[in-house]
Amino acid sequence: MKLYHSPASPYVRKVMAVAIEAGLDGKIERINAAVSPVAADAAVSASNPLGKVPTLVTDDGLALYDSPVICEYLDSLGKGAKTFPAGGAARWLALQQQALGDGLLDAAILWRYESVLRPKELQWSKWSDGQMLKIDGSLAAIEAAVPGFGSRVDIGTITCGCALGYLDFRFADKDWRKGHPKAAAWFAKFDERPSMKATRPIDPNAKK
Amino acid sequence: MKLYHSPASPYVRKVMAVAIEAGLDGKIERINAAVSPVAADAAVSASNPLGKVPTLVTDDGLALYDSPVICEYLDSLGKGAKTFPAGGAARWLALQQQALGDGLLDAAILWRYESVLRPKELQWSKWSDGQMLKIDGSLAAIEAAVPGFGSRVDIGTITCGCALGYLDFRFADKDWRKGHPKAAAWFAKFDERPSMKATRPIDPNAKK
Numbered sequence: 164m165k166l167y168h169s170p171a172s173p174y175v176r177k178v179m180a181v182a183i184e185a186g187l188d189g190k191i192e193r194i195n196a197a198v199s200p201v202a203a204d205a206a207v208s209a210s211n212p213l214g215k216v217p218t219l220v221t222d223d224g225l226a227l228y229d230s231p232v233i234c235e236y237l238d239s240l241g242k243g244a245k246t247f248p249a250g251g252a253a254r255w256l257a258l259q260q261q262a263l264g265d266g267l268l269d270a271a272i273l274w275r276y277e278s279v280l281r282p283k284e285l286q287w288s289k290w291s292d293g294q295m296l297k298i299d300g301s302l303a304a305i306e307a308a309v310p311g312f313g314s315r316v317d318i319g320t321i322t323c324g325c326a327l328g329y330l331d332f333r334f335a336d337k338d339w340r341k342g343h344p345k346a347a348a349w350f351a352k353f354d355e356r357p358s359m360k361a362t363r364p365i366d367p368n369a370k371k
Numbered sequence: 372m373k374l375y376h377s378p379a380s381p382y383v384r385k386v387m388a389v390a391i392e393a394g395l396d397g398k399i400e401r402i403n404a405a406v407s408p409v410a411a412d413a414a415v416s417a418s419n420p421l422g423k424v425p426t427l428v429t430d431d432g433l434a435l436y437d438s439p440v441i442c443e444y445l446d447s448l449g450k451g452a453k454t455f456p457a458g459g460a461a462r463w464l465a466l467q468q469q470a471l472g473d474g475l476l477d478a479a480i481l482w483r484y485e486s487v488l489r490p491k492e493l494q495w496s497k498w499s500d501g502q503m504l505k506i507d508g509s510l511a512a513i514e515a516a517v518p519g520f521g522s523r524v525d526i527g528t529i530t531c532g533c534a535l536g537y538l539d540f541r542f543a544d545k546d547w548r549k550g551h552p553k554a555a556a557w558f559a560k561f562d563e564r565p566s567m568k569a570t571r572p573i574d575p576n577a578k579k
Binding site for chain 1: 407408409410411416420421422423429431433434435436437439440443444447458460463464466467469470471474475477478481484489490493494495497498500501502504505508509511512
């Protein structure tokens with residue numbers, strides 16, 4: 164399998180964490196790709212017209228996206244404990260929490276496109292504020308959900324973990340732990356799992 | 372069940388089309404909600420911190436989002452033909468095509484936020500052009516996928532149908548049928564299904 168990959172993408176992190184949990188990371192060839200909404204990567208776009216990472220090309224040649232689809236596909240191939248509950252209440256809760264973490268990330272990334280990618284004179288504070296409201300609401304929802312996380316390692320907890328890790332990576336000034344002590348305590352432990360430790364984000368533009 | 376709903380949202384359309392296919396539309400109480408990234412709706416945000424429609428509150432009180440999660444949940448409750456293939460190649464193809472249609476819609480809606488919601492003097496053509504590139508790439512991918520659609524009625528074809536219907540609704544000037552004859556012929560028939568006919572988009576601000 165081939166994965167279009169960026170070491171800074173939290174959605175790629177999700178995919179790689181699920182791959183590690185499923186014992187499949189050795190079977191994934193990673194291809195670095197730098198993509199942005201204003202600068203497509205031709206190789207990525209040839210497989211995924213949305214031009215985004217992660218995109219997984221399976222051994223059958225099917226290009227899978229977006230991260231929830233790739234994660235569920237990898238989970239179906241793995242032989243270990245499943246990160247996608249097969250059905251019932253456990254599945255709907257895990258999928259809702261995946262959507263919560265992904266939604267926090269979508270808002271965080273739109274906030275960054277507004278503040279980092281867009282020329283300063285075209286920035287709209289009302290837009291940034293609206294996205295930050297979603298980030299803050301999602302953080303509160305994660306804090307409320309943590310008592311139910313227990314020792315669960317599933318697509319819901321993995322995604323929420325990747326979301327919190329992304330706030331550390333790109334929103335360090337935000338100090339998200341303040342006001343979210345349960346999430347902070349949970350994340351301190353969860354982020355030490357081998358699958359999380361091995362996938363911590365790296366800024367590709369950082370000085371070596 | 373309660374569904375936060377907007378008659379213009381293509382993601383709501385997906386959910387309602389799946390509900391109709393599953394024979395469940397009579398069990399869904401629809402609550403109208405007007406949401407935008409710069410104007411949250413308090414009732415929606417109380418259930419879904421991302422502040423988006425569709426949001427489904429189940430009879431157990433769990434708030435489900437986003438549309439792929441809601442659609443799969445409704446499909447699991449339905450007794451008729453399934454819109455989510457249970458597994459194997461059929462599932463991955465249907466989920467990939469759902470992501471394709473949703474991705475086209477995500478780009479179309481970001482394009483509209485840029486061009487309709489954002490003040491004119493803050494608009495960035497490079498951003499709009501980047502989103503239009505994703506729309507055009509997705510259209511080409513749908514055109515290429517149509518020979519495999521056959522008579523399939525699943526989450527992949529329903530989502531691609533909702534995406535094409537949204538282009539008719541909000542991008543009429545684009546004339547997407549030009550250059551996409553297979554998609555045009557397929558959609559002409561598919562859009563006549565009762566589940567598609569009953570869910571065609573309505574502009575809430577249109578003059579009566």
